[in-house]
Amino acid sequence: MNTLYYDCAVIGAGAAGLCAGAAAAGQNLKTIIIDRESHPGGVLLQCIHNGFGLHYFKEQLTGPEYAEKVTENAVKAGADLLMDSTVIEIKDGGKEKILTIYSGKDGVTLLHAKAVILAMGCRERCRGNLGIPGDRTSGVYTAGAAQKLLNIHGVLPGKTAVIAGSGDIGLIMARRLSWCGVKVKMVTEIMPFPAGLSRNIAQCLEDFSIPLRLSTSLTGIYGKDRVEYVTIAPVIDGKVDHSKEEKIFCDTVLFSVGLIPENELSKACGIKMHPVTNGPVTDSSSMTNIPGIFACGNVLHVHDLVDFVSLEAEKAAENCVKYVRNLHKGKGEDFREDIPVTAEGALRYILPVSCKKGEEASFYMRSSSVLRKARLTVSCKGDILAEKSLSYVKPAEMIAFTLPAEKTGNLPPGSTISFSLIPVNEEEKENENGKRK
Ligand SMILES: Cc1cc2nc3c(=O)[nH]c(=O)nc-3n(C[C@H](O)[C@H](O)[C@H](O)COP(=O)(O)OP(=O)(O)OC[C@H]3O[C@@H](n4cnc5c(N)ncnc54)[C@H](O)[C@@H]3O)c2cc1C
Known part of the structure; x- marks a missing residue:
C-alpha cells in the first residue's frame, strides 16, 4: 500500500x-x-x-x-x-x-x-428524491446529467422535453437544448417564484419563448420504454389540484430541483x-x-x-x-475565539455561524422568500453594528456581506451577533406602530 x-x-x-x-x-x-x-x-x-x-x-x-x-x-x-x-x-x-x-x-x-x-x-436531487409516480421509462435525466451527456459526450438526450424545476442548471439546459433543435415545451416550478437567477430566466427562457409555469407540479411520468407524456397540475395554497391535471407529450424529462x-x-x-x-x-x-x-x-x-x-x-x-x-x-x-452569529427574520441561513472578535469576516446568506425591498441589519444586544438596503431579494440569489474588523473589536465576552433581513414595508408598519425607534 x-x-x-x-x-x-x-x-x-x-x-x-x-x-x-x-x-x-x-x-x-x-x-x-x-x-x-x-x-x-x-x-x-x-x-x-x-x-x-x-x-x-x-x-x-x-x-x-x-x-x-x-x-x-x-x-x-x-x-x-x-x-x-x-x-x-x-x-x-x-x-x-x-x-x-x-x-x-x-x-x-x-x-x-x-x-x-x-x-x-x-x-443533484433526482426523480427518486421527489417520489414522482408513473412508469420507470428511459428519457428521465437530472439537468446536470443531460448537460454532461450533451456538452462532454455530444449526445442529444431527446427531441421534446419538459423541465421540472426552475433551478439554474435546468434553465441553462432549456437554452442549450433549444439551440440543438430540441423542443422545450415548458419549465414547471412548484413554487410561485423561480428558483434560478433572473438573468437566466431572461436569457434562457424568455429569449426562446419557453413558458415558465409557476405554482405547477409535475405529477407523473408515463411511457412504455421511453417517456411518452408527463402530467402536470396547479398548486393552490400549497396543495396540488389533481382535478386540473394536464397531459404534456414529450420524450424527455429533465429535473432541476436543487442540489x-x-x-x-x-x-x-x-x-x-x-x-x-x-x-x-x-x-x-x-x-x-x-x-x-x-x-x-x-x-x-x-x-x-x-x-x-x-x-x-x-x-x-x-x-x-x-x-x-x-x-x-x-x-x-x-x-x-468565536462570536456566535444567528440568522433572523427572512433569512433562511447564514454562513459562517460565528466570527472572530476584531477580524474582518465575510458572510454568505439566503432569504427564505422573495422581497421587493429589504433591510439587512447586523446587531448585537440591540446595538446596530451595520445596515444595508437591498432591493429584489430572492432565495435563488446569495447575499454576500463583509463585516469590517472594527465592528466586532469592542464586543464584550458572551456577545452574539444577529443578522436580520426585514421587508422594508413591514419595517415601516412596525415604525408606525411605534415598535421600533
Ligand atoms: C449548470 C451550472 C451552471 C452554472 N453557471 C454559472 C455561471 O454562469 N456563472 C457562475 O459564476 N457560476 C455558475 N455555476 C456555479 C459554479 O460553476 C459552481 O458553483 C462551482 O463551479 C462549484 O465548484 P466546487 O469546486 O464547489 O464544486 P465542483 O465543481 O462540483 O467540484 C467538486 C469536485 O470534487 C470531486 N469529488 C467529490 N467527491 C470526491 C471524493 N470523494 N474523492 C475525490 N474527488 C471527489 C468531484 O469529482 C468534483 O470534481 C454554475 C453551476 C452549474 C452546475
Missing part, C-alpha cells in the same frame, strides 16, 4: 479545490488536490456557456476557460494533482488526518495530512452538519467542528456564482495555512 505525507490535502479539484490548493501551496504548504475524475475543473468543465469569472478574473469566461485558469494557478503555485482517485474515508487522528484513497491504477493509498480542505461540490452538498465523507468522520444547508457547520475561519478540517465551495453550501466559490476557497486556505503554522507552534487546538 502507498503512503503519502502532505501538510494540506484538498478533496475535490473543482473551482473550490483548485483555488484553495493554489492558495495553500502559494504559502509554502506541501499541498495535494485529489479528484475522482480524470480532468481537474469539476462542474465547470460541462458549463460551456459564458458568465464565469467577472468578479474573480474581471473577464467573462466559459466554465472550461475558468477551469483552465484555476488549474494553471494551482499547478504554478506548486500544488500536486492526484486525479482518477476517490477519497473513501477521512480519519481524524487529532494533529494528523488520514485519508484512504482508492484508484483503479494504484489501488489503496493512505495519505497523512496535517489539515484537510473539503471541496467535494454537490450533487445537495456531497457530504457522506464528512458525516462519516463526525463533522457537524448544518440543518438548512446540508453542508458542514463552519466558523469564520471556514473550519468545521473538527480542528484542522476546513470546507469551501458547493460542499459547504450551494453557490450560484463561481467567483464566490473561489474567494471562499482562498479564505479557507488562508486559515488552513494559519492552522498548520499554529500546529507547528503547538497551539493548533486553540485556533478559534
Whole structure:
C-alpha cells in the first residue's frame, strides 16, 4: 500500500479545490488536490456557456476557460494533482488526518495530512428524491446529467422535453437544448417564484419563448420504454389540484430541483452538519467542528456564482495555512475565539455561524422568500453594528456581506451577533406602530 505525507490535502479539484490548493501551496504548504475524475475543473468543465469569472478574473469566461485558469494557478503555485482517485474515508487522528484513497491504477493509498480542505461540490436531487409516480421509462435525466451527456459526450438526450424545476442548471439546459433543435415545451416550478437567477430566466427562457409555469407540479411520468407524456397540475395554497391535471407529450424529462452538498465523507468522520444547508457547520475561519478540517465551495453550501466559490476557497486556505503554522507552534487546538452569529427574520441561513472578535469576516446568506425591498441589519444586544438596503431579494440569489474588523473589536465576552433581513414595508408598519425607534 502507498503512503503519502502532505501538510494540506484538498478533496475535490473543482473551482473550490483548485483555488484553495493554489492558495495553500502559494504559502509554502506541501499541498495535494485529489479528484475522482480524470480532468481537474469539476462542474465547470460541462458549463460551456459564458458568465464565469467577472468578479474573480474581471473577464467573462466559459466554465472550461475558468477551469483552465484555476488549474494553471494551482499547478504554478506548486500544488500536486492526484486525479482518477476517490477519497473513501477521512480519519481524524487529532494533529494528523488520514485519508484512504482508492484508484483503479494504484489501488489503496493512505495519505497523512496535517489539515484537510473539503471541496467535494454537490450533487443533484433526482426523480427518486421527489417520489414522482408513473412508469420507470428511459428519457428521465437530472439537468446536470443531460448537460454532461450533451456538452462532454455530444449526445442529444431527446427531441421534446419538459423541465421540472426552475433551478439554474435546468434553465441553462432549456437554452442549450433549444439551440440543438430540441423542443422545450415548458419549465414547471412548484413554487410561485423561480428558483434560478433572473438573468437566466431572461436569457434562457424568455429569449426562446419557453413558458415558465409557476405554482405547477409535475405529477407523473408515463411511457412504455421511453417517456411518452408527463402530467402536470396547479398548486393552490400549497396543495396540488389533481382535478386540473394536464397531459404534456414529450420524450424527455429533465429535473432541476436543487442540489445537495456531497457530504457522506464528512458525516462519516463526525463533522457537524448544518440543518438548512446540508453542508458542514463552519466558523469564520471556514473550519468545521473538527480542528484542522476546513470546507469551501458547493460542499459547504450551494453557490450560484463561481467567483464566490473561489474567494471562499482562498479564505479557507488562508486559515488552513494559519492552522498548520499554529500546529507547528503547538497551539493548533486553540485556533478559534468565536462570536456566535444567528440568522433572523427572512433569512433562511447564514454562513459562517460565528466570527472572530476584531477580524474582518465575510458572510454568505439566503432569504427564505422573495422581497421587493429589504433591510439587512447586523446587531448585537440591540446595538446596530451595520445596515444595508437591498432591493429584489430572492432565495435563488446569495447575499454576500463583509463585516469590517472594527465592528466586532469592542464586543464584550458572551456577545452574539444577529443578522436580520426585514421587508422594508413591514419595517415601516412596525415604525408606525411605534415598535421600533
Ligand atoms: C449548470 C451550472 C451552471 C452554472 N453557471 C454559472 C455561471 O454562469 N456563472 C457562475 O459564476 N457560476 C455558475 N455555476 C456555479 C459554479 O460553476 C459552481 O458553483 C462551482 O463551479 C462549484 O465548484 P466546487 O469546486 O464547489 O464544486 P465542483 O465543481 O462540483 O467540484 C467538486 C469536485 O470534487 C470531486 N469529488 C467529490 N467527491 C470526491 C471524493 N470523494 N474523492 C475525490 N474527488 C471527489 C468531484 O469529482 C468534483 O470534481 C454554475 C453551476 C452549474 C452546475
